Amino acid sequence: MIVFDGVTKRYPGGTVAVDNLSLVAPNGKITVLVGPSGCGKTTSLRMVNRMIRPTSGTITLDGRDTARMKESDLRRGMGYVIQHAGLFPHRTVLENIGTVPRLLGWDRRRTDARAHELMEQVGLDEVFASRYPSQLSGGQQQRVGVARALAADPPVLLMDEPFSAVDPVVREQLQDEFLRLQDELGKTILFVTHDIDEAIKLGDQIAVLRVGGVLAQLADPAYLLNHPVDDFVADFVGRDRGYRALSFQPTPRLPLRPERTLLIGETTQGVAQDWALVVDDANHPLGWVEPRRVTGEIRSEMLHRGGTVARASGPLRGALDAALSSPSRRGVIVDDSGSLVGTVQAHEVLNAIEEAARPEVADPTNPGAPAR
Amino acid sequence: MINDVASWLLDPAHWTGPDGVPARTWEHIWYSGVSLLIASLIAVPAGLLIGHTGRGRVVAVNLAGAARAVPSLGLLFIMVLFLGPRLSGDAASLWPSLIVLIVLAIPPILSGAYAGVEGVDPAARDAARGMGMTGWEVLSRVEVPCALPLIFSGLRSAALQVVATATIAAIVGIGGLGRLLIDGQAIRDFPQMVSGALLVAVLALLVDLALAGVQRYAVSPGLTGRTTTRGGGRAATDADGTTDADGIPAPGAVFAGEKELAVRREAGKTEPRHNS
Amino acid sequence: MTWFLDHVQDVLDLAVQHVYLAGLPLVIGLLLALPLGWLARRYPGLYTPFTAGFGLLYTIPSLALFILLPGILGTRILDRSNVLVAMTVYTVALLVRTVADALGAVPDDVKQAATAMGFTRFRRFFAVELPLAVPVIAAGMRVAAVSNVSIVSVAAVIGIPQLGLLFTDGFARSFYDPIVVGLAACFVLALAFDLVILAVARLLTPWQRAGGAS
Structure with missing residues (x-):
């Protein structure tokens, strides 16, 4: 558990980067610091491993005052991932990952074994072990950066915009894998980003900071989207926050209707609908066809694959999106194994949204209590 | 002319004794080696x-610039006049x-060294500190290995x-290959000078x-x-942070690695800051 | 100091010679290095042979070049053109690589934007690449200028009058004053060259002054 208690950073010349910040980053959770540039989020992060020293206030790690710990021990005990990975260009991937274990005095065999294990965990192929950073793509470098931070199995990870420098597709992939990894590892993570979407996707709780280093709001993502505390937070969270908040609302029982399905190779004779759903042998949806336009057997390349598919147990946003993106206007809903359970129309999803309650504060004295 | 030079070089008489080419070459290497060693130290x-502390840069740059502006011949003569009577033989x-x-x-070695350290990817340095390296460890394990290409180019x-x-x-009377030039000029022996x-x-x-x-x-x-x-990847270090290595673009750096050339080219991006 | 005051006119005369012998080759050398450096960039196969080959010229001892050039050029040993040619050789040796690297450091996107706007290769060079290369070329010129001022003084050994004559003269008479004055004068000259090059570079790159972003 990382606890900020009245932490202030004032630079010579009077600039205040962080102003009286108090915050708890609970064990095993991802706490995201988010805000516009100049809000002191990176400064706050770097004060945890004392790369920057607070002017006043204390930061404790599991009850121990970080100011009283030896800096190198403190830092070796927490992983640190930064925007451009900061890999050592003169060392191979394997050597980069093994940096902290070597600093801690592990022997080479144990270090290498651990590094190989981590490469697998972060999804890096073995062939990269002997490569140098300059031979890797941005996304691969970031994976090495994460592996390097995890090498000595520290309980705490500090991550400063780790996914900002890669393209959106890779970023999404890295985020998904990061969440999967966190499910396995359960680290205590402090994560800095300027991207509110990333914060909402990754954070168990989100701290929104405003320029000058003042904490504007601390809440879990769903609560933040539904109840921004003031104009600044509302504005920062964004215009389509109502839609995005649906990501955190589980889908209630929707009035699903059965769908007439066809298989590849069948003909469309006798199908009166404008659009028909094609599935495979396991009843997994493949795509839509317009029977009027199909003569002969249905072939794979005839399918209209534009629609998204939502899981019945997933959030409401998925169901709504499935309905909106479907050419037939009927959203395809599947069960957890991916088999078709039925379709739903947008107005039916909206009705369900109308009936669902907006998430409320569980404990008014601690609005940040994670409810995820 | 070319034949004269060739026959001079092929004459066995020129390859033996204390005035011979091997002896003069050895003297030349000896003077150069000792000077380079002391200068490097x-x-x-x-x-x-x-480079590591970021302090003293202005002083060093100006001293190095000033050292470059001192004519070697004048310095040599004044040193001989000053030290000559105090030393023997x-x-x-x-x-x-x-x-x-x-x-x-x-000057070139100094600027190579500090530009090399300054040019280390700030993210790599930040990561090194962040994972708990001490100042010495950051210097010896990250900064020096990364600075080696520029240190070598200065050297x-x-x-x-x-x-x-x-x-x-040779002008002030000791050995080295300069003797062939000075002695050759005294007796108008052009093949020897060439x-x-x-x-x-x-x-x-x-x-x-x-x-x-x-x-x-x-x-x-x-x-x-x-x-x-x-790999299909981009280069990891963006050399934007690299500063000018040294004004002298290693005249005969014939076999500089491709990357080193790239570093030098990148180095040119920021305005070079040496001055005299 | 009294020696200097007694010989102000002599020192000034020698300094003028020195400026001529070090400065003119600097300009000629740049004019020669520009097309050579451009070629080394235009045809990548030429980069290594050009930069290494011309760079090698710098390793020829100056004394040797001063003495040998008359034999090659057919000039008399005391002819000042020997020194001018030698200094031009050294200037080219230093600047070919500088020019090639300076042109290579011009960002690709800028060059491509210029081409996309319809610049011919020739106009693009003078309108875009050369101006952007000025800061790096100027840095190389400063090094070459300081180097020239120092090397020219060696020509005193073969009797060409310039500030180096103060060194040989003082040394021959075991007399400090001329040598010290010569060193100081060379130093001041080097500084003057440096300031002139800086000033010209500043005039040519007004955008470098605006905002300080590089």
Whole structure:
């Protein structure tokens, strides 16, 4: 558990980067610091491993005052991932990952074994072990950066915009894998980003900071989207926050209707609908066809694959999106194994949204209590 | 003319004895080597310290610039006049010559060292500190290995200048390949002078080759791009942070690695800050 | 000091010679290095042979070049053109690589934007690449200028009058004053060259002054 208690950073010349910040980053959770540039989020992060020293206030790690710990021990005990990975260009991937274990005095065999294990965990192929950073793509470098931070199995990870420098597709992939990894590892993570979407996707709780280093709001993502505390937070969270908040609302029982399905190779004779759903042998949806336009057997390349598919147990946003993106206007809903359970129309999803309650504060004295 | 030079060089009489080519070459190497060694012992640690701490840069840059503006000939003469009476025998000419060569070698080595350390990817340095390396560990495990290409380019630049300039030691009466020039001029022996000039140039080239060999061995392939397999990736270090290595673009740096050239080119992006 | 005051006129005369012998080759050398450096960039195969080959010229000891050039050029040993040619050789040796690297450091996107706007290769060079290369070329010029001022003085050994004559003269008479004055004068000259080059570079790159972003 990382606890900020009245932490202030004032630079010579009077600039205040962080102003009286108090915050708890609970064990095993991802706490995201988010805000516009100049809000002191990176400064706050770097004060945890004392790369920057607070002017006043204390930061404790599991009850121990970080100011009283030896800096190198403190830092070796927490992983640190930064925007451009900061890999050592003169060392191979394997050597980069093994940096902290070597600093801690592990022997080479144990270090290498651990590094190989981590490469697998972060999804890096073995062939990269002997490569140098300059031979890797941005996304691969970031994976090495994460592996390097995890090498000595520290309980705490500090991550400063780790996914900002890669393209959106890779970023999404890295985020998904990061969440999967966190499910396995359960680290205590402090994560800095300027991207509110990333914060909402990754954070168990989100701290929104405003320029000058003042904490504007601390809440879990769903609560933040539904109840921004003031104009600044509302504005920062964004215009389509109502839609995005649906990501955190589980889908209630929707009035699903059965769908007439066809298989590849069948003909469309006798199908009166404008659009028909094609599935495979396991009843997994493949795509839509317009029977009027199909003569002969249905072939794979005839399918209209534009629609998204939502899981019945997933959030409401998925169901709504499935309905909106479907050419037939009927959203395809599947069960957890991916088999078709039925379709739903947008107005039916909206009705369900109308009936669902907006998430409320569980404990008014601690609005940040994670409810995820 | 070419035939005369060839026959001079092929004459066995010129390859034996204390005036022979091997002896003169050895003297030349000896003067150059000692000067480079002493200059490195002064300039490399100083440059690393400046690069690591970011302090003293202005002073160092100006001192190095000033050292470059001192004419070697004038410095040599004043040193001989000053030190000559205080030393005896060959030392009276040797030390003044060495001092001139050391003064010549320090600026490129110094700027190579500090530019090399300054040019280390700030993210790599930040990561090193963040994972708990002490200042010494950051310097020795990250900054110095990453700075090696520029340290070597400074060293090679210095070596070329020192080898070429060591000829002037002959003006004040000691050995080295400069003797072939000075003695040749005294007796109007042009083939001997051309041979001397050729031998100096060849020696400079060989020294550069030798240093290039050491560099190849010492510098990590991750920095030179001399890797066997090519990933489709972009370069990890953005060299934007690299500052001007040294004004002297290693004249004969014949076998500089491709990446080193790239670093030098990148280095040109920021406005060079050496001055005199 | 009294020696200097007694010989102000002599020192000034020698300094003028020195400026001529070091400065003119600097200009000629740049004019020669520009097309050579451009070629080394235009045809990548030429980069290594050009930069290494011309760089090698710098390793020829100056003394040797001063003495040998008359034999090659057919001039008399005391002819000043020997020194001018030698200094031009050294200037080219230093600047070919500088020019090539300076042109290479011009960002690709800028060059491509210029081409996309319809610049011919020739006009693009003068309108875009050369101006952007000025700061790096100027840095190389400063090094070459300081180097020239120092090397020219060696020509005193073969009797060409310039500030180096103060060194040989003082040394021959075991007399400090001329040498010290000569060193100081060379230093001041080097500084003057440096300032002139800086000033010209500043005039040519007004955008470098605006905002300080590089």
